Amino acid sequence: xVTPDPGNLQQLFAGTIDSLCQQLxxxxxxxxxxxxxxxxxxxxxxxxxxxxxxxxxxTDPQLNALLLNLRGSGEGPWNLSAQVRLLRSLLDRRSHDLxxxxxxxxxxxxxxxxxxxxLLDQIFRDxxxxxxxxxLLDFPQxxxxxxxxxxxxxxxxxxxxxxxxxxxxxxxxxxxxxLIIKQLAARFENLCVVGDDAQSIYAFRGANIQNxxxxxxxxxxxxxxxxxxxxRSTANIVNAATAVIKxxxxxK
Numbered sequence: 001x002v003t004p005d006p007g008n009l010q011q012l013f014a015g016t017i018d019s020l021c022q023q024l025x026x027x028x029x030x031x032x033x034x035x036x037x038x039x040x041x042x043x044x045x046x047x048x049x050x051x052x053x054x055x056x057x058x059t060d061p062q063l064n065a066l067l068l069n070l071r072g073s074g075e076g077p078w079n080l081s082a083q084v085r086l087l088r089s090l091l092d093r094r095s096h097d098l099x100x101x102x103x104x105x106x107x108x109x110x111x112x113x114x115x116x117x118x119l120l121d122q123i124f125r126d127x128x129x130x131x132x133x134x135x136l137l138d139f140p141q142x143x144x145x146x147x148x149x150x151x152x153x154x155x156x157x158x159x160x161x162x163x164x165x166x167x168x169x170x171x172x173x174x175x176x177x178x179l180i181i182k183q184l185a186a187r188f189e190n191l192c193v194v195g196d197d198a199q200s201i202y203a204f205r206g207a208n209i210q211n212x213x214x215x216x217x218x219x220x221x222x223x224x225x226x227x228x229x230x231x232r233s234t235a236n237i238v239n240a241a242t243a244v245i246k247x248x249x250x251x252k
Contacts, residue, residue: 011161017177018139021146028155039136047136048091049084051126057119058083066116089204091124095140096174096206140206143176150183163188170195170215174206182218189219198245 013020022038039047052058058080068078071086093099105117131138137145149155165185167173170193173181185191193215200209216222230238 017173017180018142021142021180024146024149024155024158025142028149028158030149030154036135036137038142039131039134039138041139043136044131044138045084045088047130047134048087048123048127049080051123051130052080052083052087054123054126057123060116060119062113062116063119066113066120069113087120087123090120091127092140092174092206093204094124095144096176096208140176143174143180147176147180147183150180159184159187164190165192167191167193168195171197171200171209171212172202172207173211175208175211176206178208178211191219191222198241198248 013023015023025036025038057063064078064083067083067086070090071078071082076082090099094101101121105121107113107117131141146155150159162184165181167181172195181191181193193212195212197209197212200207200212203209216224233241
C-alpha cells in the first residue's frame, strides 16, 4: 500500500462524491462482476422517457392526474419533458429513501389512484431493466453500489489512507452520500464539512437537510465555526434574506 503523506499533493483527491464513486468503481472492481458503465443524466433520462412512452403511457389520464397532483401548481407547462423531470425527481427521492415506496404504492388516501401508482411502479421497473440490460448505473445506483462495498469493507485499501476529509455544500448531500461520507470518515473521524442550512435547494433531487442539522449528533466532539461576514451581497439583500430565514424553525 501507499504510505499517506500529507505533503504529497499526488495523494490528494478532489471531486464530487459521484466522481469519487466512479473512481472507486474503476480502481477497485468487483472481481465477480463486469464493471458497469455510468449513465449520465442525458442517457438515463432518455431511458426513463422510453419507459414512459412504452404503450403510450404518457397519455394515460389517470397517470397524468396522479403526476399533476404530485407536482403541484405553478411549475410551467405540462408536457413530455415535464413528465420526465417529475419522474426523475420521484425516482431520485425513492432511491435516497426520502419516499417510502411500498407505502406510496399501498396508500389508501386516494383509492382511485391505485392503478396509476402501479403503472408508475411499472415504468420505474422497465427503466431499471433497461439499465441492467445495458450494464449501466445511474448516479443513485452508483452511490448505493459504493455504499454497499464500503459496508462490506471491500474498499479498505482506499479508506485506510483517508486521514482527512473535507466536504463542501454539505447541506445538499442526500442520504446515500451522507452514509458514504460517514463510512469514509469512520477510521480517523477527521472530517470537516462546510454548509449552510438556510441554503439547501436540492430537496427535489434527494438532498436531506437533516444531514447538516444532525452533524453535532453524529460527531459530538465536532467544533462549530460560524462564518457570518457576508462579502458578496448588499445590506438590503442580507436584511431581506435574514427576515425570511429567521422564520425557519428547524435551522440551527
